[in-house]
Amino acid sequence: MSFALDGAGLTHANGFTALSGITLRANKGERIALIGPSGAGKTSLLSVLGTALAPSAGSVEVLDFGFPGASTAGMPSFPRKRESMSANEISGVSLASRLRTRIGTIHQAPPIPGRQRVVTAVLAGKLGQWPAWKSLASLLYPLDVAGARATLERLDLADKLFARCDQLSGGQLQRVGIARVLYQQAELILADEPVSALDPALALATVHQLTADTEARGATLVASLHAVDLALNCFPRIVGIKGGRIAFDLPAGEVSEALLHDLYASEGQTLPTLANEPRFTTLAAANDPATRAACC
Numbered sequence: 001m002s003f004a005l006d007g008a009g010l011t012h013a014n015g016f017t018a019l020s021g022i023t024l025r026a027n028k029g030e031r032i033a034l035i036g037p038s039g040a041g042k043t044s045l046l047s048v049l050g051t052a053l054a055p056s057a058g059s060v061e062v063l064d065f066g067f068p069g070a071s072t073a074g075m076p077s078f079p080r081k082r083e084s085m086s087a088n089e090i091s092g093v094s095l096a097s098r099l100r101t102r103i104g105t106i107h108q109a110p111p112i113p114g115r116q117r118v119v120t121a122v123l124a125g126k127l128g129q130w131p132a133w134k135s136l137a138s139l140l141y142p143l144d145v146a147g148a149r150a151t152l153e154r155l156d157l158a159d160k161l162f163a164r165c166d167q168l169s170g171g172q173l174q175r176v177g178i179a180r181v182l183y184q185q186a187e188l189i190l191a192d193e194p195v196s197a198l199d200p201a202l203a204l205a206t207v208h209q210l211t212a213d214t215e216a217r218g219a220t221l222v223a224s225l226h227a228v229d230l231a232l233n234c235f236p237r238i239v240g241i242k243g244g245r246i247a248f249d250l251p252a253g254e255v256s257e258a259l260l261h262d263l264y265a266s267e268g269q270t271l272p273t274l275a276n277e278p279r280f281t282t283l284a285a286a287n288d289p290a291t292r293a294a295c296c
């Protein structure tokens with residue numbers, strides 16, 4: 001099991017309930033796309049899975065660490081290992097940091113210092129796994145340039161190896177954030193709109209890198225995606241989120257056009273797709289076998 005949420009809820013400090021009654025499980029190696037309208041709760045769900053926010057109701061278990069529902073809404077908390085490791089044996093801080101080295105998070109806008117070189121930003125993916133001396137040394141002088149270059153090559157970005165991050169375009173910076181997580185080789189990758197700044201062809205190729213990497217390593221991937229066609233074409237399992245609840249959880253081939261239109265009813269008649277092109281507004285077009293073959 002990679003993660004299990006049981007009746008999980010998330011109420012923010014201002015009293016707003018972003019998630020309610022979320023029951024969702026994933027085995028290791030699953031690739032899941034989260035889709036749903038703006039404000040549905042996709043980022044909130046990824047934050048709970050990534051342990052950035054504790055559930056305010058229900059329970060969450062991630063990579064064998066459990067989080068009981070907290071009474072303090074949405075406040076960060078520390079995980080407890082499932083095999084009931086005593087609090088005296090290891091501190092909550094240590095447990096949390098150990099768990100987080102196994103989770104790779106891709107942000108829509110990667111939080112990378114502008115002055116950092118691309119090579120250093122990519123190698124930072126392993127900072128939590130390396131011993132302290134190696135992490136410090138790598139920040140001062142990149143230790144695995146070949147590894148960073150090979151990872152960037154997969155994203156067609158090797159020519160930016162020594163560029164400063166504040167000299168990159170939004171799409172290039174987004175791919176550096178993805179390269180960092182690919183380099184990290186996390187067991188669970190949580191990607192929040194990972195290709196929102198890329199053109200359709202690059203978005204497809206980049207998502208392919210993510211799905212191929214996780215498939216090859218048996219890692220789990222959960223990605224929120226704006227483009228419905230990208231989700232249907234590249235992910236075997238689709239979870240629709242609406243109003244902080246799971247609207248459906250189905251194999252991609254079983255997601256009907258009616259379900260999609262119901263999910264996005266608040267956003268009008270046109271389904272959000274790559275480049276918002278109307279050619280993918282029918283399920284037949286979105287599930288085009290040629291596109292699916294190109295991705296998966």
Ligand SMILES: Nc1ncnc2c1ncn2[C@@H]1O[C@H](COP(=O)(O)OP(=O)(O)OP(=O)(O)O)[C@@H](O)[C@H]1O
Binds near residue numbers: 017018
């Ligand atoms: N810190 C916060 N405090 C209060 N409400 C919040 C907070 N963060 C998010 N929300 C609310 O929770 C709801 C879900 O937000 P979330 O970011 O999870 O949605 P989303 O599906 O990721 O949306 P989008 O596709 O636009 O990124 C929204 O109504 C949002 O306004």
